[in-house]
Amino acid sequence: MSNQTIVLPGPEKEWLLFQGEKETLQSSDLRELIGHRSDVVIGYPSDKVTTFPVVLPETDETLYDSMIYSQLEKRGLLAGNEGEVLYDYEIIDKGPEGNTFAVSVVSDVSSELIDSNAAGYASAASLRAVSQKSCLLWKEKGRLVLAIYKGREPVHLQVLSGGDRLGSAIAGEINLVLMGLNGDPCMEDSMPEALVLEVDDASADERESFAEGLNLTVHPTSKSRISLGRISERLLPSAVTRARRKRKTKSRITVILAVLFVVYGVGLSAMIIKSNNTVAEIGSLERQISIVEPDVDWVEQVDQRWKNLEPAFEKSWFPVVQLSRITSALPGSGVVIREYRTSGRGIRVQGQARDVQLANRLLEDLQSMTEFKGYDWSMPNPKVEKNNTATFEITGKPKNAGADS
Incomplete structure (x- = not known):
């Protein structure tokens, strides 16, 4: 690691060059920064990388590549890309249901990222060190990026949409991501218990607001922890x-x-x-x-062959997608979701509203949403608390569920 050079995208538009764990140079031009070096490992920007965990039955190792490729097709990750698409995978766990893989997909590899003398390529998230049971938040190309790991491998990488400043909005978005992943069997016993914060330009008030709104313990650090992990030939352009x-x-x-x-x-x-x-x-x-x-x-x-391939499974059944749509139906204020659960394709949402009218309004909004036209929504009479707030439970069941079963 001491003699290895790593280049990562910086907080804004610059690139950072690390010798070991020490940042030595930075430049807005990647090729100018690298020069004639031949020992450089380049980190792909996070907005070009998609990661996900998947459990596959244990079989001959020679078949894993085609099985992973099939998963990429099902998720629509191979279609609609102008540039080259690369993918890599690694077994991160073994169990009775099969092997759990961490899959990384790099889309639209542009010419500006290509250096023919590079020693290797990896995702920027896999070149950052993080302790066990922790996730990582850093700033990259003017956006905040969240990475959740299982062991040393990133299994969920997301460029956050809540802006480039820390605060309660970013904390809420991370809480929703964690809530969606909590029901994923691939993440069993691997959910993070703390968040390592590598954001240097946040004010004290922003850090305090972020920490108060996040459901994890926050460990701030002023130094990027760089670690040369596994470098795969599969990610070479x-x-x-x-x-x-x-x-x-x-x-x-x-x-x-x-x-x-x-x-x-x-x-x-x-x-x-x-x-x-x-x-x-x-x-x-x-x-x-x-x-x-x-x-x-x-x-x-x-x-x-695959241009006209229709997606092999419906994304709208994903718990994370459904939770995002439910969140979009919330009024501007006055309603808080306390619990979100799925059972099969059924949905149960528990929360608290400022009054009964707001709870009924959320029910009506869910019933009118085009994205949930395949669901029947119901809600028992909300319970009015001593402070006049209303506790409610809304249930969504797929229409014709009996016929499907």
Whole structure:
């Protein structure tokens, strides 16, 4: 780690170069920052990375790649991208249901991110160190980024939409993310208990408001903790792979030519006799160089094959998606969700409203939402507390649930 150089996207538009855990340089131009270095590991910006955990049955290791690829197709992560799409995976847990994988997908790899001399690529989140049972919040390219880990591997990475400043809004958004992940079987026994905060430009008031609104213990730090984790060849852009092949081929040719010159110096007369054969051999080597250029036809065939592929499963049944839609139906103030649960496709929401009218208004809004047109919503009479607030429980069941079962 001490001799390894890591480049990460900075808090604004700059790139940061770390030697070990020490930041040594920064620049807005990635190639200018790297220069002629060949030991650099580049961190992909978080807005280009999608991560998720998935449990797959244990089988022959040679089949895992195609199984992961199928998961990417089901989630629609391979369609609609203008640039190259790369993916990587790692087993992070084993259980009776199968192996749990952490999957990372990098979309739209632009030319400005490509450096043919780079030693490797990884997501920015995987190059940051975090202690066990902790998640990490940092600022990147003017946005706040949340990463949740299982072991050393990030399993949930999200660029937050609540602005670039700490406060109660960001805390609430993180609470909703954690609430949605809490029911995921992949996250069993792995939910974070604390949050490491790497945001240097927040005021004391912003930090206090954020800490008060977050459901986790906050551990602020003023120093980015950098850690060179697992570097996978699967995340190398194809342009870098081609450049490596060219360099390797040229190196081989250089060695061969050097041997030929030695032989030429030792036996000049023999070299003159065999010069025609040598010229032919050099020509053959040059043809081999052109042959090693990667064949991209298969990429075009795969792209054509899946362009019209319809998503294999409906995203609207995701608990996180449903919770986000329920949150969007809340009035501007006066209603708080205390508990959100799913059972199969059924939904149960418990909360507290300023009065009974607001609770009924939330029920009516859910019933009128186009996104929930497949649900029947009901609510027993809210319980009026001593302070005149109303405690309510709203239940949503899929229509024709009996026929589906």
